[in-house]
Amino acid sequence: MKPTITIEYCPKCGWMLRAAYMAQELLTTFSDVIESVSLKPGQVSGVFRISVDSKVVFDRKENGGFQEIKVLKQLIRDQVSPGMSLGHSDRQENGG
Known part of the structure; x- marks a missing residue:
């Protein structure tokens, strides 16, 4: 069975659009290898957490902010999909 990604966000913080944008990006990138992306309004103030099935892979509070x-x-x-290439997203940034 394909994994499900859940984006839990704080509606009071106005992060629904950020969550929707990320959902769109993840659906575009991983459409062949995931079941779905769901948006979940959080019950905790300031929450922004991304999980694959039930495993948290990103938490804004633990990270100290948002990631690119x-x-x-x-x-x-x-x-x-650990072997999957992300194309330009896999390339390291160069300083010049």
Whole structure:
């Protein structure tokens, strides 16, 4: 069975659009290897957490803030399809 990604967000913080954007990006990138992406309004203030099945792969509070989408895609990829190439998202940033 394919994994399900859940994005739990704080509606009071106005993070629904951020969660929807991330859901769109994850659906576009992982459409062949996941079952679905669900958005879950959180009950805890300030929550923004991404889970694959029940395993948390990103938590804004533990991380000290938000990550770039390419980092989140790498975290998700490592759980749902470790051998999958993310193309330009896998490339290291160069300083020049």
